[in-house]
Amino acid sequence: MTNDTTTFFTWEAGARIAVRNLGGEIVIEANAAGLKTLAAHLLALSRDGTPDGAHLHLEENNGLEEGSASLVLERCDDE
Template identity: 80%
Template sequence: MTDGTTRVFTWEEGARIEVRNLGSEIVIEANAAGLKTLAGHLFTLAQDDVPDGAHLHLEENNGLEDGSVGLVLERCDDE
């Protein structure tokens, strides 16, 4: 919920997303359903009525595969 408005982030059935930190690179590995899920999350954050600073936390056992590092998707309209 942001500014009193609830955002709906939907998950494709069978989505699998893993995020790994390799030191100098971050790897996001996902199956097709996981990629569609991430695309949908990003599209939701990109909507015109979504305020600057709106974000979504993805973590191990909260959307990401076991062993994943946390991932935050955040809208930032500052240039």
């Protein structure tokens, strides 16, 4: 079975997102544009036709602020 669905991730202008690992909890800090960006990423992953396992890696200097912990957003339809 082939899947011709392409997932596009868009970024709001001025988005700032930081992920902090504080040991027992993860904190995601973002300005308004960053929160809208994360929401758009999650909505993109939730769209019909998006395959199980589709994911996006966010890392320091690749979408996240300097000093951030890495974050993976992944669709998992297994129950």
